[in-house]
Amino acid sequence: MEEPSNEFALRAEQALRRSGGRITRRRRALLELLGSQRTPLGPRQLHRELLRRGARIDLVSVYRNVSALLALGLLHRVVGSSAVRPCREARARCHHAIVCSACGRAREFHSRALERALSEVRRATGFRVEEHVLELRGRCPRCRRSRLCRRRQSRSGGARSIGGSGR
Amino acid sequence: MEEPSNEFALRAEQALRRSGGRITRRRRALLELLGSQRTPLGPRQLHRELLRRGARIDLVSVYRNVSALLALGLLHRVVGSSAVRPCREARARCHHAIVCSACGRAREFHSRALERALSEVRRATGFRVEEHVLELRGRCPRCRRSRLCRRRQSRSGGARSIGGSGR
């Protein structure tokens, strides 16, 4: 059996084993891919990439594995999308993501000031906060310099126009 | 012609007119519903409620109207859901939502400290932040007291189990 080539794949295999799972060739291929990818991908994209790399795996299996990994907290889902990315910041500390709108790379960050602000909100609203979603989008330092950055997918769909001249 | 019964419906009709739209019976019914509702509803739920109230409208029209209202900035979408809620805080000031996990009511809030924290993140990560998603979930003050609060829908689906004994 091959050794996991990246740190994420290793952690994931351990976690899967611990929870009674098994390590199959396809699962390993998926873990390798997830761990090596710097930009979040959805099940479909993951599947395409796996096929391109010569792995034989069904899309359903990708879905099932992604679900399992999400449930184990090994992956995060990008807000408002089906794309996932490996959890980088190891432990339970509250952290959030910032995604580059140009190159698509995601980075996790942690902010003490943010946590303080959130507890201020807690006080101000009287809510007992159970969870929160926070994700930023913007241009990463690299992409701010070079504008030679591969464009990523456009913003979310929908946007029906009023006043029918909007063909 | 009827006068809009709530403040949201009024604002929305004006905005629609301004953008070249027309006010139909069905559209008005939808606006009334949206403006009177305190908890976010998705297109399907809106449609059901409209039928229950005796309005004759197709689900597709609800979708189209909701899209249009979102595009005009009159509605907000609840993060990770198709439910929408009227924009309460009138102007372009940055504001966010907090949703009660018990009764489902949504409230908008504004936090100076939060904005400061976000610009700190901007500095720390080197990203030029273009947009952000922030939404909180927790128990509202009312629901913290009475536990006689109608339960809302459970958390998001998915969650595939590892180690097949999870039937």
Place this chain on the structure above:
DNA sequence: ACGTTTTTGCAACACCGTTGCAACTACGGC
């Protein structure tokens, strides 16, 4: 190697939101 348990592929399916098109309706102008 063997038996048990998990994983996988396949096909069918449920669900959600979108689109083309023809009929209908609002509304400004007369």
Place this chain on the structure above:
DNA sequence: GCCGTAGTTGCAACGGTGTTGCAAAAACGT
């Protein structure tokens, strides 16, 4: 009020996404 134009609606068909049942295949402890 009637008319013409432009926006809106319903219907049916469609595409995409993620899920499920089931039987075959693979993993792994012994």
